[in-house]
Amino acid sequence: MNAEDTRDRSAVAEPGAQQSTQHFELAPERIEVCLRVKGASGRYELRHRLRPPALEDWRAYERELRSTVEAAEEEPDALRFASCSLEAAGALYNRLFQGAEGYRAASTNGAISAEQIPLHHKEMVVRGLSDVAPAASAAQQEESDEVALFSLDPEHVEVALAASRNGETWRNLVHVFRPPSAADRVEYSRITSQALYVRNSNTLKTVLPSRLPGLVALYDRLIEQVRGYQAAGQPLTERAAIVRQMDPLHKRVAVQLLLGD
Amino acid sequence: MQAVWASQDREALRKAIWSHLTEPLPGARRAKAQRLAYAFEMWIAHLALLEQLLEMIPVSAQELQAAELDGLLLLRAAREQFRREYRACNECGAAVKGKICPRCGAVGQ
Numbered sequence: 001m002n003a004e005d006t007r008d009r010s011a012v013a014e015p016g017a018q019q020s021t022q023h024f025e026l027a028p029e030r031i032e033v034c035l036r037v038k039g040a041s042g043r044y045e046l047r048h049r050l051r052p053p054a055l056e057d058w059r060a061y062e063r064e065l066r067s068t069v070e071a072a073e074e075e076p077d078a079l080r081f082a083s084c085s086l087e088a089a090g091a092l093y094n095r096l097f098q099g100a101e102g103y104r105a106a107s108t109n110g111a112i113s114a115e116q117i118p119l120h121h122k123e124m125v126v127r128g129l130s131d132v133a134p135a136a137s138a139a140q141q142e143e144s145d146e147v148a149l150f151s152l153d154p155e156h157v158e159v160a161l162a163a164s165r166n167g168e169t170w171r172n173l174v175h176v177f178r179p180p181s182a183a184d185r186v187e188y189s190r191i192t193s194q195a196l197y198v199r200n201s202n203t204l205k206t207v208l209p210s211r212l213p214g215l216v217a218l219y220d221r222l223i224e225q226v227r228g229y230q231a232a233g234q235p236l237t238e239r240a241a242i243v244r245q246m247d248p249l250h251k252r253v254a255v256q257l258l259l260g261d
Numbered sequence: 262m263q264a265v266w267a268s269q270d271r272e273a274l275r276k277a278i279w280s281h282l283t284e285p286l287p288g289a290r291r292a293k294a295q296r297l298a299y300a301f302e303m304w305i306a307h308l309a310l311l312e313q314l315l316e317m318i319p320v321s322a323q324e325l326q327a328a329e330l331d332g333l334l335l336l337r338a339a340r341e342q343f344r345r346e347y348r349a350c351n352e353c354g355a356a357v358k359g360k361i362c363p364r365c366g367a368v369g370q
Contacts, residue, residue: 069299069300071296077296079299182314182318183324186310186311186314186324189307189310189311190307190326190329192303193303193304193306193307194266194267194268194303194304195266195267195299195300195303195304196264196265196266196267196300197264197265197267197270197273197298197299197300197301198262198263198264198298199262199263199264199265199273200262201262201298204296204297204298204299205262205298206267206298206299206300207264207300
């Protein structure tokens with residue numbers, strides 16, 4: 001790692017994100033993530049071109065995270081969560097990489113390969129890809145100028161997400177579900193309660209498996225409509241299209257918001 | 262070292278459920294029982310949810326997984342053993358095995 005690399009930890013993906021007036025596109029041909037980085041020689045604008053990740057890419061990412069929970073040795077009552085986030089992000093980035101600009105490499109005539117990108121840049125890019133969360137808290141919503149419609153429909157339950165991509169944010173991505181049954185609640189508990197323990201581990205090590213496939217399947221069972229999304233420029237109106245096109249990470253956060261504690 | 266599903270290892274789950282039931286309450290005087298691996302804590306919490314659900318709603322056997330049925334049977338057996346071996350403290354209500362309450366120190370019969 002050179003001197004510049006050690007000084008660019010303040011990098012952020014597109015600071016000062018603008019709220020988008022468009023729908024969130026679920027089927028982009030490619031994704032561009034821009035990192036603005038300060039280093040020893042000045043400011044850099046590092047553009048990364050990636051193919052959109054599919055469910056299988058995120059499944060592999062979660063496997064490579066190797067998330068574990070152990071008793072903290074210095075404080076036995078505390079739990080220590082750990083994962084290989086850098087390595088997993090690096091592997092995902094390498095699978096999705098299509099090109100990068102803003103880097104200079106004398107030996108490659110300007111063509112940059114994924115292997116040349118610093119690992120922590122890859123990690124920042126992947127963080128930018130997975131930036132989705134429950135929509136603003138109630139206090140933040142009160143400050144917002146946007147007015148939502150009060151639902152009079154007892155047949156549906158809505159949850160709202162916020163996401164950002166490439167400097168734009170979407171604050172009202174709405175997922176409309178049929179009301180979950182007791183069986184759905186049990187299924188959610190089943191998915192989120194399964195884990196492996198390591199026999200004869202002094203620290204009572206637990207290995208957390210990927211929850212993504214199970215949560216995605218549960219989402220697909222419950223979802224009815226969405227608002228704020230489009231695929232190839234067209235709004236998502238059909239349930240089958242939502243199931244097919246919706247970003248797996250959005251599915252996961254939405255179903256956690258619906259059924260989580 | 263070998264990693265095993267907490268829900269599938271019957272003997273380890275049986276010990277974990279017993280440890281969970283007999284874990285001293287906060288404020289207990291004796292040393293804390295050995296911690297459970299997080300995997301068991303999560304699975305036992307799931308079994309407890311199922312147990313509560315079964316008290317309210319009839320659930321067909323087809324809706325339960327084999328590991329869940331095994332876990333529920335282990336939980337029930339552990340509760341019965343607990344009721345045989347422990348009593349409630351006359352002073353504070355904590356579970357007591359023997360004469361001295363581990364929480365309040367009251368001496369019972």
